[in-house]
Amino acid sequence: MRPLEPPRPSRLQRLWLSETIRLREEHAGPLEDSEIIRHTQAQGGALGERIQTRAWLLGERDGQVQALQHWLQGARLAGLLLVLLAILSGSGLAVAALGDGLRPVNVFWALGSLLGLNLILLLGWALGLLLSRDGAGVLGHLWLWLSAKLARDAQAAQLAPALLLMLQRQRLSRWGLGALVHGFWLLTLLTALLTLLALLATRRYGFVWESTLLGGDSFIALTQALGSLPALLGFSLPDAELIRASGDSALANESARLSWAGWLVGVLVVYGLLPRLGLLLFCLWRWRRGCAALSLDLNLPGYSLLRERLQPSSERLGVCDAAPTQLHQPLAGHNAFDSQGALLVAVELDPQRSWPPALPNSISNAGVIDSREQRKQLLDQLSRFPPARLLIACDPRRSPDRGSLALLGELARSATATRIWLLPPPPGEALDSARLGDWHRALEQLQLVHSDSAPFSWLEHGHD
Template sequence: MTETTTPLQRLWLCEAIRLREEYAGPLEDSEANRQARAQGSDLASRIQLRALWLARRDGQQRAQLHWLQGARLALLLLALLALASGAGLAVAALGDGQRPVNVFWALGSLLGLNLLLLVGWAIGWLFSADSGGPLARLWLWLSETLARDAQAAQLAPALLILLGRQRLERWGLGVLVHGLWLLALLSALTTLLVLLATRRYGFVWESTLLGGDTFIQLTQALGTLPALLGFSLPDAELIRASGDSALNSEAARLSWAGWLVGVLLIYGILPRLLLLGLCLCLWRRGVAGLSLDTSLPGYSLLRERLQPSSERLGIRDAAPAQLHQPLAGASTLDSQGAVLVAIELDPARTWPPALPRGVADAGVIDSREQRRQLLDQLTRFPPARLVIACDPRRSPDRGSLALLGELSRSASATRVWLLQPPAGEALDSARLGDWHQALDALQLKHSDTAPLSWLETGHD
């Protein structure tokens, strides 16, 4: 498995491939299955290897990286919005300093919306599957919008389904929601301290229906916990006196300012910080315990192909809706030795030619069984150099080109040898041009002369 993906990303790709096959039908996966059988030990690891191979081939791994980039950008935008919103709450709470600050209006501005959404989150967590709320939905929407990749259509649903099996989405979205609110409240606290340090504010409370005793009890009840941490708590006389007008006293201003900061810290920042820590711990523990559920219908159908009780030949799946363009490549595994192989040669042709010492002859591939055996062998023991001999009198059909691509991905370096026709027989230049064009599209080096020197030594 590639080192650039985390276990969660691999499971995520498995789920995305499963959803894609449920929607569009089975994919062409013969090479993916062969690679998975060669490298994987149990069924779960083989399913992951297959999904990773298909995701690389079809672009879903690239789309996953684009989605993650979009998710990070969306998170950055929401973080900037949280910082600006928190600063705006503090400015709205204190005003410009020209008028006295109503302490309970200020407190409502700083904590009211936060407490309402916190209660909404708790209700959704207890009674609903939607534990993220509008903020999480906004982040998911922004992530998909910023990804801008057609292959990313199944990624967001696949991630939510994967996490939903163990209800991990509530902890992941909880980290997001509480983290953004914590950022907003810290921004509000910082702005509040800056304003209190640079402007002179007077504090009052005002009410037509409630009396002074009620405000005294409410203020002291809210200030009890902050007072335990050293924040100031206005006494009854100061609270009663502040009901008429803002006291022109430095001690009164300091007492009210300390009370307001303490209440914001204890009832706003501290709950969000604790919930963020709880969600983060449960998220990490849950992700560490995630595994592939091989009992799902989409995965159980792969058991016979990836972990067969006996090998069967022939076409097993219906033709895919969209054919895949053959691709060449090179093996990144440890390789050694040199191999010559031919594809569908005329039986009358003398084969093989005299080979240098150390070059292995893999024979002529004429059947599906020979193709499978050779590919399995090269997958287990990839050669450093591979030469594939082709008869350019035959047309370069899609099956031959797909085989060339598969063979090239099993060796560190590959060249195609376009054999000369027998003496006295002319070669169709148009057909030879088709071969050159097809091999150039595959990005495979080719020549009309025998590259046996390169096959023996690695250079011409």
């Protein structure tokens, strides 16, 4: 049974991680990426695709990909918290609007409770859309803050600024966060509507309007003006006599209660739910349209410096970059290219040792790697023609230093299967048991199979 492959990153995630790596290198300097550059060049593609491939490989190596997944998990959890807040808020708005049913409901106080805060924040969002770059408002920034807090990953702190910076170049953050804000309020008002209907269906409410300064004619005009659009959709509209009579006391007849209840529900739907639904669909449309056109700004200095390295005008052989400060554990068999054949290579052998041993014709010999130039040439060759089986001979009399182990890791990632051959000492010379133990522990940490005897049968035939 084949193991499940991890989900492929979306285009937005690859662009997002590329921007994160660019910001990281601007603040902390270029990352060590010699092996990743070789893999990126081997995969080919346009410059933008190569930059994204390099960024994703660096993210997998250094933990940014895992941090991105943690951030997305935190964003989903923050979204669930906002959904819960919207449901509780909507229920609270409806209960506050109608009260306990023991006293008549002031229709305009109820309408203010249901739509007042929504309309104020909607006006604030519209002003923010005109005056600010993202137009996210308090709710959008609250979601971003919760997402970062719930990610629980130190490296995730770089992701939110990179995402906003990338989206702001295309003015996309206002539409993405705007969709979040309108979705929150749409759910809040929908919950308020359902709660309102449940309360109206299970309790008997009377409706009145009260004012000291305004007369009945003003309330009649206002009520009918607000109810004209809902009436086009079939909601009830109280007539002038009913509105005037409700100014003295709550009418006890059933038709009056039904007329006021229908008017209140219609005003909530038309002036609350439908505008939020329309704005949500508009923001989603602008978001998807903008994401389809989103790309990297290749003129930025961080990307311009990568052009010659990822798309060199000519192939160069030179000195490799310095070894990384932290070795990364390779797994044999992770080569993504077609591989064939068997190859033997030795690393930093004593010149006095006779090498190579007698080999069958089916096994190729790559010689001894002693210099950085030889190392780079071999890795470049293996990136183009990866072997199916690779045997690396090492002298256990030398200490397993960081550079040697890093080279073993890079070589192992170039083959389908890799083994390490710890050579026996010359006749009359004994191995240092402590140093040999260091080799065993280091190779086990790298998850590389090692042997003290020559596994030529495995190298030639693929089995012992």
